[in-house]
Structure formats: structure tokens, C-alpha cells
Amino acid sequence: MRGFGELEAAIMSALWDRSEPATVRQVWSDLQPQRELAYNTVLTVVDNLYKKGWLRRDRHGRAFRYRPVASRADYGGQLMRDAMAETGDPAGTLVGFVRQLTDAESAALRAALQSYEQDEDDS
Structure with a gap:
């Protein structure tokens, strides 16, 4: 498993920090204080994370609400395990x-x- 890219990591962190699923607009809003991003950029990366299996989504009205499939701790543990396997x-x-x-x-x-x-x- 490869680690997340910078924007993927920021999006996952925003979702892990929330106690409930979030829409792309909510994630985009959470990221605005630290970085100016186009909404469509966040939408694309969230959709990519969903397609890669890192996020679940449920329809909420006309939008989807997203939540991580694994916890932050589980993700970190898998990265450590992969690093150990890579070294032999x-x-x-x-x-x-x-x-x-x-x-x-x-x-x-x-x-x-x-x-x-x-x-x-x-x-």
C-alpha cells in the first residue's frame, strides 16, 4: 500500500476528525482555512478515494456523504506493516x-x- 498524496491525506484527516459522515462541500469548507482549493478539485480527490476503497458513501438528498472505511490508527498500522514487509x-x-x-x-x-x-x- 502506498501512502496518501498530500491532498488525499488532508481530505482523509478532515474526515477522520469528524464524528459523522460529511459531504464534499463540508470537507471543502473544512480545508479552506489552511489551503485555497477549488471545490471541483476536492470533489475529484474524494471520488478517487471512494473508487480506491478508502471511503464509503451514502446518498443524502442530492449529495453523497462520505466516511472513511478504516480508522486513522488502522491506516498507520498498515503503513508500518507494509514498510516492514518491504525491507525483507x-x-x-x-x-x-x-x-x-x-x-x-x-x-x-x-x-x-x-x-x-x-x-x-x-x-
């Missing part, structure tokens, strides 16, 4: 990743692993 050395890649973590990130990783192991034990 997943263990080495993980060691390199862990070496770069801050103390807070290391603590978060330990907590995530403990939570995962506990969930596995409870299954």
Missing part, C-alpha cells in the same frame, strides 16, 4: 523503529503490547 527484515526494521522512539512513545508501545497480550489471553 521485519525484525531489523522493528529494532530500527524502536531505537527512534521517544520515552513517551516507548511507554505507549509497551502499553499497547501488554493490552494486546491481555486481549489474546482473554480470547
Whole structure:
């Protein structure tokens, strides 16, 4: 999986930040304070994300409302997994990743692993 392009990432971020599905006009409006974009540009990129399977859409009146298929965390996790697979050395890649973590990130990783192991034990 390839990461999102800059505008794709901005659109996905806007949708992830919302608690409910949004129309293209709402996404376009959310992006306006940071960047001036034509509505049709946002419409095209949202449609491309839908066609790529990153968004679901439901008709709402005359417009569609869009929502992400995966969470931001799931997307990030898949990018990390793909990076490990690309190197051909997943263990080495993980060691390199862990070496770069801050103390807070290391603590978060330990907590995530403990939570995962506990969930596995409870299954």
C-alpha cells in the first residue's frame, strides 16, 4: 500500500476528525482555512478515494456523504506493516523503529503490547 498524496491525506484527516459522515462541500469548507482549493478539485480527490476503497458513501438528498472505511490508527498500522514487509527484515526494521522512539512513545508501545497480550489471553 502506498501512502496518501498530500491532498488525499488532508481530505482523509478532515474526515477522520469528524464524528459523522460529511459531504464534499463540508470537507471543502473544512480545508479552506489552511489551503485555497477549488471545490471541483476536492470533489475529484474524494471520488478517487471512494473508487480506491478508502471511503464509503451514502446518498443524502442530492449529495453523497462520505466516511472513511478504516480508522486513522488502522491506516498507520498498515503503513508500518507494509514498510516492514518491504525491507525483507521485519525484525531489523522493528529494532530500527524502536531505537527512534521517544520515552513517551516507548511507554505507549509497551502499553499497547501488554493490552494486546491481555486481549489474546482473554480470547
